[in-house]
Amino acid sequence: METRVVKIDIKNIDTEAIEDAGRIIRDGGLVAFPTETVYGLGGDAFNPKSSQKIYAAKGRPSDNPLIVHIADLSDLGKVAKDIPDAVYKVAKAFWPGPLTMILKKVDNLPKETTGGLDTVAVRMPVHPVALDFIRAAGGFVAAPSANLSGKPSPTSSKYVIEDMFGRIEMIIDGGDSDIGLESTIIDMTSEEPMILRPGFITQDDLLRVLLTVNIDETIMSDTSGKAPKAPGMKYRHYAPKGDLTIIDGETKKVIDYINQKVLTARADNIRTGVISTDETYSFYEADAVKTIGSRNDEASIAKNLFRILREFDDEDIDLIFAESFSNTGISMATMNRLLKAAGHKEVKL
Numbered sequence: 001m002e003t004r005v006v007k008i009d010i011k012n013i014d015t016e017a018i019e020d021a022g023r024i025i026r027d028g029g030l031v032a033f034p035t036e037t038v039y040g041l042g043g044d045a046f047n048p049k050s051s052q053k054i055y056a057a058k059g060r061p062s063d064n065p066l067i068v069h070i071a072d073l074s075d076l077g078k079v080a081k082d083i084p085d086a087v088y089k090v091a092k093a094f095w096p097g098p099l100t101m102i103l104k105k106v107d108n109l110p111k112e113t114t115g116g117l118d119t120v121a122v123r124m125p126v127h128p129v130a131l132d133f134i135r136a137a138g139g140f141v142a143a144p145s146a147n148l149s150g151k152p153s154p155t156s157s158k159y160v161i162e163d164m165f166g167r168i169e170m171i172i173d174g175g176d177s178d179i180g181l182e183s184t185i186i187d188m189t190s191e192e193p194m195i196l197r198p199g200f201i202t203q204d205d206l207l208r209v210l211l212t213v214n215i216d217e218t219i220m221s222d223t224s225g226k227a228p229k230a231p232g233m234k235y236r237h238y239a240p241k242g243d244l245t246i247i248d249g250e251t252k253k254v255i256d257y258i259n260q261k262v263l264t265a266r267a268d269n270i271r272t273g274v275i276s277t278d279e280t281y282s283f284y285e286a287d288a289v290k291t292i293g294s295r296n297d298e299a300s301i302a303k304n305l306f307r308i309l310r311e312f313d314d315e316d317i318d319l320i321f322a323e324s325f326s327n328t329g330i331s332m333a334t335m336n337r338l339l340k341a342a343g344h345k346e347v348k349l
């Protein structure tokens with residue numbers, strides 16, 4: 001398939017290109033588009049064939065539902081029903097933005113889009129290109145992240161092109177993603193709302209408008225033996241090609257441990273990488289030392305994780321060590337993705 005790649009300036013949006021993208025969706029095709037979280041791989045949410053094409057293009061298991069993206073709150077009732085008042089409170093506070101809500105789906109939304117579930121995940125992104133594109137597409141764009149299944153979500157068009165070129169009709173290049181991690185997912189169908197996937201919008205943020213917000217206990221561990229409530233969270237995600245281990249402990253001990261491992265690996269001609277921070281960057285000896293950002297700036301750390309995981313692949317790194325981050329605030333999202341990327345391999349010093 002021919003894939004058209006179109007660069008769109010966020011400050012001067014090319015309406016003709018957006019119209020073309022919208023037409024592709026309405027005709028049953030697929031378009032990758034920028035959002036503030038990561039790039040999405042979009043199709044018409046009401047066309048079951050489009051959703052099937054999304055699964056095929058990604059190599060994604062079809063029991064892993066898609067997120068339906070809308071551009072106007074007045075469209076919410078066309079995809080979801082029995083919407084509790086609390087949903088509108090949350091929408092008022094956090095939409096448009098990096099938050100996805102799980103609601104009961106309307107009957108005519110195809111099961112292909114919701115992975116066979118009676119519920120639907122809905123989000124209204126804030127990225128202006130995404131909003132214009134969703135409207136041009138008819139208002140309801142089903143989209144997971146625009147990566148091949150199992151790879152880190154793409155935070156720039158470079159990685160969308162790497163994974164999706166030749167598989168879809170169009171890729172809209174709108175620059176780098178601001179947030180760099182996928183949306184927070186909150187289930188609004190349960191008695192008490194529950195976070196199924198941590199993201200930039202935190203539990204504390206949500207507690208400003210909701211009385212209680214629980215967190216799915218499977219998010220940070222793989223030992224509870226329970227299946228996560230968001231089907232996608234059970235798959236090994238975000239994995240770089242190299243073998244990744246998280247090292248947790250006092251800073252100096254972590255640096256010494258990693259440098260020792262790097263020396264041993266080097267003797268065997270194994271290429272090593274480290275995910276460090278601005279504060280520790282200069283102390284490591286590995287072949288590829290990356291800084292993920294400053295420990296004083298949680299958002300920068302979240303933003304750089306997926307890019308760095310992809311860079312290790314580009315540089316053929318075999319063995320990767322990462323520093324550990326806290327389980328609170330935005331770092332909870334970073335740590336959740338890092339644990340999945342490492343297949344939960346963590347050394348506590």
Ligand code: AMP
Nearest residue numbers: 065066119120121144145230231232233
């Ligand atoms: P992605 O955008 O690629 O991360 O994929 C969408 C995520 O939303 C996956 O983790 C899905 O499991 C989750 N999701 C979508 N719809 C639902 C739903 N109805 N209930 C629970 N999780 C969902």
Ligand code: MG
Nearest residue numbers: 144145146153
């Ligand atoms: Mg994904």
